[in-house]
Amino acid sequence: MAPDLRTRLGNTELPNPILTASGCASSGRELAQFIDVSKVGAIVTKSVMIAPRAGRPTPRMAETSSGMLNSIGLQGPGIDAFLQRDLPWLLSRGARAVVSIAGSTVDEYAELAARLSDAAGVTAIEVNISCPNVEHRGQVFACDAGDAGAVVAAVRARTRYDIPVFAKLSPDVTDIVAIARACVSAGADGLSMINTLLGMAIDTETMRPVLAGLTGGLSGPAIRPVAVRCIWQVREALPDVPIIGMGGVMTGRDALELILAGASMVSIGTAIFHDPSACARILRELDDELARRGIERLSQVTGVAHEARTASRGRAGVG
Secondary structure (H helix, E strand, C coil), X not given: CCCECCEXXXXXXXXXXXXXXXXXXXXXXXHHHCCCXXXXXXXXXXXXXXXXXXXCCCCCEEEECCEEEECCCCCECCHHHHHHXXXXXXXXXXXXXXXXXXXXXXXXXXXXXXXXXXXXXXXXXXXXXXXXXXXXXXXXXXXXXXXHHHHHHHHHHXXXXXXXXXXXXXXXXXXXXXXXXXXXXXXXXXXXXXXXXXXXXXXXXXXXECCCCCEEEEECHHHHHHHHHHHHHHHHHCCCXXXXXXXXXXXXXXXXXXXXXXXXXXXXXXXXXXXXXHHHHHHHHHHHXXXXXXXXXXXXXXXXXXXXXXXXXXXXXXX
């Protein structure tokens, strides 16, 4: 029998744990010519903001030896256009929509949450807190436990009770567990991790930075060990909190590694840029990986690496 890949996102049962990563598939239209978006566990939209935003100047993407840098600047049409055009399209295709939101102030996040709560068909809200807080000297919300908690609390207060709120964490912190605890204490129902790492590239011919915005988010295979470490640490500290894992997943085996570390769902990002059918392919590969090991249900291996470590410690202490 094929493994049972079902998992849960709040009150919604997902047919499988594979999601798109925010920013890598817009709102799903581009992928529809390659895969059936209703067959993906959920589509996580590009981060939606209050007003339309042009983003940063070009060039704003660059390849690296094991991934890519992006400095898009949260380009998008704003919440009005999303609710009028993008969300209805996703629902018409039978897709489950996880809406990523971003803002410059706590009030902007709260307003976005309220607007989405009034809309039908939102499966979950993912709070992208890797944005500068204009009310706090531009410090990124995700890098301060107090600021991160304030955003999550405001979003949770304005979000319908049946819509789960997931906080998306940045790895560019000294202690990601402290940020995770702050978000959960503030009302987050789950956590998404990890966002990109801050990186930079310089063209040795022009002797100038490659990106117009100087720095950008590093994604791709290079960051997967960081993602595994962050997921492991947070799962160890908060074993009952659902985690959407992401960061450099290119194959079904990569997805399985994040699941073993503690993720119950896995978002696919950079892989989509060179393989638009990556979500469907990785789902097949994950199914094969589990079947080959005789695993009947996905839930049997979620976070199981922690149990294996505990068991080995016990054996080491005998005698």
